[in-house]
Every structure is written in C-alpha cells, then in structure tokens.
Amino acid sequence: MNLQEKVVLVTGASRGIGAAIAKKFAAEGAFVIINYLKNKTLADLVVKEIEANGGQAAAIQADVQVEEQVANMITQIGDSFGTIDVVINNALSHYTFNPKTRKTAWNISWEDYNSQWEGNVHGAYNVCRAVMPYMKEQTHGRIINIVTNLMELPVIPYHDYTTSKMALLGFTRNLAKELGVFGITVNAIAPGLTYPTDSSSETQESVRESIIHMTPMGRLAKPEDIAGSALFLASDLAAFITGQCIYVDGGLVMR
Template identity: 75%
Template sequence: MNLKDKIVVVTGASRGIGAAIAKTFATEGAFVVVNYLKNTALAEKVVSDIEAMGGQAVAMQADVQDIQQVDHMMTEITDALGGIDVVVNNALSHYTFNPKTRKTAWEIEWQDFEQQWEGNVHGAFNICKAAMPYMKAQMAGRIINVVSNLIDFPVVPYHDYSTSKMALLGLTRNLAKELGAFGITVNAIAPGLTYPTDSSSETQENVRKSIIDLTPMHRLATPDDIAGSAVFLASDWASFITGQCLNVDGGLVMK
C-alpha cells in the first residue's frame, strides 16, 4: 500500500474501529500515533499489540475538542517524527445505538445536538486545523473522516448523531475543495452498523438481524472492514480520489 514510514494519527484509537485502523496501518509499515482521551491502559495495549506484530506506534493523550491539547500533540509529533502524513478522525462523542433508549424528535433537546457536534465535528475540525500547516508545507497529505451510513439511510433516526455526521461530511467536501491545490486529499468513510464495538453493544439482536436482512452481503461490518477502507484512502492507489464518501456497509447504501 506504499505506507512504509508514513506518520499516521488515528484519533479515538484505544478501542473499536479506531484500534483496528491503527493496527492495520501499522501492518502496512506506517508509524501510528494512537490518540486517546482517557483510557491509558487500553491505548498502551493497542501499542503493545502493534509492536508485537513488528510495527511502530506510540500512544498520545489529547482531547480532540480542546485545540490547545491538539496543538500540543501535533507539535510533539512533528518534533519527534518530522511530519504528519495521514490523519484519521475517528474520535466521537459517546453514543449508544439502542433504538429503545434513543430520543425521539419530540424528546430531543438542542444540547444533545451540541454534544454530538463537539465530538464529531469540532474535534475533527481541530485535528484538521492543526495538521494542515504541516501537510501544506510538504505539499502532500491524507485526511480521512469517519461519518456514518445513517446520513443516507436513517434506518433508525438517531437525530443528533446522524446530523453531526452529515455536518462532518460537509466539512470533508469543503476541505477537499480548498486543500487539493496542496496535494492533500480529504475523504470520508461511512460505516454501517459495526459490530462488535462499545457503541453497538446495546443494539438489540432483532435490530441487528433486520439490518443484516437488508444488507446484500448478509452481515454487519466489522472494525477490520472499516480499517481496510481507511488504509486504501491513505494509499497511493487513492491519490486522485478526494471529496468522496465511501460507504462500507455491505451494500446497504448504494449510490
């Protein structure tokens, strides 16, 4: 995949999809920064797993919603490693995909939208803002934002989560337009319901089954499925792809 010695930052990488993305990049020869918010033990476990496979990684704590923490992390990375080649914005505000506990349109409050906006959009904005100067200087870079196939097919109307992910797709396309002149591509990945993850742990079996029945591939996405698409978008094979949203959901959404 031509990712040997690339410096890759994966946010929210201590578990789930983020951990799978970090490990997959490492198997392709990249040096991976495992960003995390709170759980140092889990993040260090991801690093240990990568090192056990012969890869290179380091765990770095930073709240992506705090621009000062993000700037400090980016400075540490560039001082130690010399640059930033790829960022994967995977971190999100905590969310549980449980139709029984979700808030309906008449129950949800604006504060619920704000909470998802902060984690999903503001966090990605901060990471992009901090990484852009380094990518512009080297006239190359890859930005990959993790959204959701719910923006096209709200099989369950998770209003606050899906709306924030649609906003993140808007940010993706606007950045792609402006950063292309600097050799920087900006794309999004839209996973379907991914199992197992913390967010999907409370999704009832009947809901999972109904999604599987609707999906041409007749299964749910796994974290490794999402990781493979991220590595592809970061590779030279995707050097002329930008502003796109890649649905990774077994064909549930077809565009």
C-alpha cells in the same frame, strides 16, 4: 500500499474501529500515533499488540474537543517526526446505538445536538486545523473522516448523531475543494452498524438481524472492514480521489 514509514495519527484509537485502523496501518509499515481520551491502559495495549507484531506505535492523550490539547499533540508529533502524513478523524462523543433509549424528535434537546457536534465536528476541525500547516508545507497529505451510512439511510433516526456526521461530511468536502491544490486529499468513510464496538453493544439482536436481512452481503460491518477502506484512501492507489464518501456497509446504501 506504499505506507512504509508514513506517520499516521488515528484519533479515538484505543478500541473499536480506531484500534483496528491503527493495527492495519502499522502492519503496512506506518508509524501510528494512538490518540486516546481517557483509557491509557487500552491505548497502551494497542501499542503493545502492534509492537508484538513488528510494528511501530506510540500513544498520546488528548481531548480532540480542546484546541490547546490538540495543538500540543500535533506539535509533539511534528517535533518527533518532522511530518504528519495521514490523519484519520475517528474520535467521537460517546454514543450508544440503542433504539429503546434513543431520544425522539419531540424530546431531544439542542444540548444533545451540541454534544455530538463538539465530538464529531469540532474535534475533527481542531485536528485538521493543526495538521494543515505540515501537510501544506510538504505538499502532501491524507485526511480521512469517519461518518455514518445513517446519513443516507436512517434505519433508526439517531437525530443528534446522524446530523453531526452529515455536517462532518460537508466539512470534508469543503476541505477537499480548498486543499487539493496542496496535494492533500480529504475523504470520508461511512460505516454501517459495526459490530462489535462499544457503541453497538446495546443494539438489540432483533435490530442487528433486521439490518443483516436488508444487507446484500448478509452481515454487519466489522472494524477490520472500515480499516481496509481507510488504508486504501491513505495509499497511493487513491491519490486522485478526494471529496468522496465511501459507504462500507455491505451494500445497504448504494449510490
């Protein structure tokens, strides 16, 4: 995949999809930065697993919603490596995909929307703003934002989460339009319900089975499925792909 010695930042990478992405990139020879919010123990475990398999990684704590913390993280990476080649914006505000506890359109608050906006959009904005100078100077870079297939098929209307992810897709496409001239591609990955992850742990079995029944490939997404698509978009194989959204959900959404 031509990722040998590339410097890759994965936000929210101490577990779930982020950890799977980090491990996949490290296996391809990239040096991976494991960004985490709180759980240093889990982040260090990801680093140790990568190193045990012959890869290279380091963990850095930063709240992507806080501009100063992101700036310090990117400066630290830049000072250590002189470059940042790939960014995967995977961090999000905490969310639980539980149909029984979700807020309906008539009782959800604007604060709920803002909470998801801060984690999903503002966080990606802070990271992208901080890495753009490096990528522009080297006239090369890959930015990948994790969204959701619920944008196209809201099987269950998680209003705040899905709305913020749709905004992130809009942000993705605007960046792609403006940064292409600098050799920077910006794309999105839209996973289906991914299991197992912390967010999907409370999704009832009946709901999971219903989604599986509707999915042409007959199963839910796994974190490794999302990691494979991120690897492709970061590689030279996807050098002329930008502004796109790849749905990784076994064919549930077809566009």
